[in-house]
Amino acid sequence: MRTRIVFGVLIVLALVAMFWMDLYWGGYFICVVAMVVTGVALRELFAMAQKTELRPFTPTGIAFGAALLPYYLWSDALPGLLGPQAFVALIMAPLLGLIVVLMGQASTRREGLAPQLKNIAVTTFGVLYVALPMAFLVRTRFLDEGWDLVMLVIGVTKGSDVGAYFTGVIFGRHSLAPRISPNKTVEGAIGGVAASARVSRVMAYGMNIHTLIDRGILATISFGIVVGVASQAGDLTESLIKRATNTKDSGTMLPSFGGVLDLIDSFLIAAPVAYFVLAIFAKVTGQLGGK
Numbered sequence: 001m002r003t004r005i006v007f008g009v010l011i012v013l014a015l016v017a018m019f020w021m022d023l024y025w026g027g028y029f030i031c032v033v034a035m036v037v038t039g040v041a042l043r044e045l046f047a048m049a050q051k052t053e054l055r056p057f058t059p060t061g062i063a064f065g066a067a068l069l070p071y072y073l074w075s076d077a078l079p080g081l082l083g084p085q086a087f088v089a090l091i092m093a094p095l096l097g098l099i100v101v102l103m104g105q106a107s108t109r110r111e112g113l114a115p116q117l118k119n120i121a122v123t124t125f126g127v128l129y130v131a132l133p134m135a136f137l138v139r140t141r142f143l144d145e146g147w148d149l150v151m152l153v154i155g156v157t158k159g160s161d162v163g164a165y166f167t168g169v170i171f172g173r174h175s176l177a178p179r180i181s182p183n184k185t186v187e188g189a190i191g192g193v194a195a196s197a198r199v200s201r202v203m204a205y206g207m208n209i210h211t212l213i214d215r216g217i218l219a220t221i222s223f224g225i226v227v228g229v230a231s232q233a234g235d236l237t238e239s240l241i242k243r244a245t246n247t248k249d250s251g252t253m254l255p256s257f258g259g260v261l262d263l264i265d266s267f268l269i270a271a272p273v274a275y276f277v278l279a280i281f282a283k284v285t286g287q288l289g290g291k
Helices: 002-024 028-049 058-073 084-106 116-141 146-171 186-206 217-244 260-264 267-284
Strands: 175-177 181-185
Touching: 002 028, 002 146, 028 058, 028 116, 028 217, 028 260, 058 084, 058 116, 084 116, 116 146, 116 267, 146 181, 146 186, 146 217, 146 267, 175 186, 175 217, 181 186, 181 217, 186 217, 217 267
Parallel strands: none
Antiparallel strands: 175 181
């Protein structure tokens, strides 16, 4: 527990340092950090997949995943809400390109074509699962009040994690998903959502985030609830992957926390959900920002 606390403090200090660097670089520093995090998380995910019969195209998946962040960031067609044309052009086009590249690489592997369908699928899944959500977290930085919104998403997501853990330890009785994560409980899930709603309210009003508070206290609490639920869905998603690959932690880079993927798993569902909710609120209140 002491090691976990120490590294938890170090992670908080790293976020503070990232905040100042991000201010100096005008928002692009967070993109660089997210690219590194995405690359490491994808490497961990593909390493877990290799514990089964799968052989993902690791270098290609990491390269495409990292490149998606600046691609989505620098596109002028994505300042806020995605229309149908922007969605197809900006999100689907590079992913279709990835599949084409993977098919070309699959055709050169010696073990034949049949196993490559699974390998293409798991590589594409990794990019969708890790890189795309991280791109939405970076895009949140470029909404109006962007850095405050990023901190809000981080706070609400981790508030859900902490609330679920302690509520589960104290009050947990009924298993939430025994086949996926036996230690998670219904009581813990409820406590996590309640904690995320509370954190959302405290941070929104404490930091004077108009994107939320201009919509009223109900919107502020609702944001916390929605992101809290998405956060727990992200946690369960990685738990399923680890259970399927018979893995305890995604890596060993962070003592007492596991790997980078273990640290960001909650964000991988919460970040896109938070982005769309915040973009809707920002558009309604006339605060939607660009780059």
